[in-house]
Amino acid sequence: MAIAFLNDDFVPLEEARISPMDRGFLFGDGIYEVIPSYGGKLIGLNLHLTRLENGLNEIKIDIPWNRAALTAIFKKLMDQNGNGNLGIYLQITRGVTMKRNHAFPATTTPTLFAYTFDIPAPVTGDPDKVTHWKVTTRRDLRWQRCHIKSTSLLGNVLHMMEGVNDGGGEVLMFDANDQLTEAAACNVFVVHGNEVKTPPLDQHKLAGVTRDMALQILRARSSLKVTETQITRDEVLHADEVWLSSSTKELEPVVSIDGRAVGDGQPGPIWSQAQSLFDLHRFDHFE
Numbered sequence: 001m002a003i004a005f006l007n008d009d010f011v012p013l014e015e016a017r018i019s020p021m022d023r024g025f026l027f028g029d030g031i032y033e034v035i036p037s038y039g040g041k042l043i044g045l046n047l048h049l050t051r052l053e054n055g056l057n058e059i060k061i062d063i064p065w066n067r068a069a070l071t072a073i074f075k076k077l078m079d080q081n082g083n084g085n086l087g088i089y090l091q092i093t094r095g096v097t098m099k100r101n102h103a104f105p106a107t108t109t110p111t112l113f114a115y116t117f118d119i120p121a122p123v124t125g126d127p128d129k130v131t132h133w134k135v136t137t138r139r140d141l142r143w144q145r146c147h148i149k150s151t152s153l154l155g156n157v158l159h160m161m162e163g164v165n166d167g168g169g170e171v172l173m174f175d176a177n178d179q180l181t182e183a184a185a186c187n188v189f190v191v192h193g194n195e196v197k198t199p200p201l202d203q204h205k206l207a208g209v210t211r212d213m214a215l216q217i218l219r220a221r222s223s224l225k226v227t228e229t230q231i232t233r234d235e236v237l238h239a240d241e242v243w244l245s246s247s248t249k250e251l252e253p254v255v256s257i258d259g260r261a262v263g264d265g266q267p268g269p270i271w272s273q274a275q276s277l278f279d280l281h282r283f284d285h286f287e
């Protein structure tokens with residue numbers, strides 16, 4: 001039986017209930033995280049908790065749970081759900097008010113909901129054991145605060161559905177100046193020769209934990225040139241390799257964009273090197 005955590009209790013997932021007057025339900029007024037774990041070991045925990053705190057500060061939700069309390073909840077949740085390959089979904093909303101009003105209420109008690117879901121076994125850098133992504137492109141039509149990991153995800157949901165309807169399941173998105181932002185639920189890396197690039201962080205992209213870990217690992221462990229720089233649509237379309245990154249995927253190769261092969265249409269050697277390094281170092285300590 002799947003076990004979830006809601007406010008103060010561990011409960012069977014199917015019995016977890018919140019009020020329809022919760023501002024998370026009414027307004028998408030909340031922050032979420034997805035933290036991967038393998039065999040009961042959390043990956044990138046500090047980076048996830050820092051991003052959570054940044055998001056909560058930005059939208060002014062105070063929570064009574066400190067890092068130790070949250071970590072204890074995650075550990076117990078993993079235990080109760082079998083300690084396999086699990087993603088931990090955590091959502092904190094501003095809580096319940098009996099009047100629907102856009103403005104924040106003076107006081108509310110935040111709602112904390114967490115549950116686990118199965119994720120695939122870690123990818124090793126073997127091209128035969130990884131998804132080969134065939135993606136399409138779109139103008140990024142989301143809001144101007146994509147750096148906040150908000151539960152208001154309709155912009156991302158609509159872009160993801162474009163990817164699903166195109167047959168590939170993800171889209172690469174570009175701003176009005178044809179600069180790469182990210183994908184509907186991933187960050188994006190682009191390889192030209194020996195250089196691995198990803199767009200710099202700003203309010204048009206989520207600060208992905210996997211992106212951060214990959215940058216740290218590649219800078220410390222490889223001789224590749226690693227840069228955070230604007231990347232034009234033309235540079236993406238003529239790249240040797242393109243990768244998606246997210247907590248549940250780590251690094252996964254894109255093999256075609258809008259029906260045109262990326263490189264030779266197979267996962268590239270730099271991807272394989274990068275994901276092999278990620279496989280060796282995912283449990284290192286990251287700050």
Ligand SMILES: Cc1ncc(COP(=O)(O)O)c(C=O)c1O
Pocket residue numbers: 034156182183184185186187205206207208209210211245246247248
């Ligand atoms: C829009 C968006 N960008 C990037 C990411 C990757 O973030 P992370 O590596 O922290 O999972 C996600 C993950 O959900 C996302 O939704």
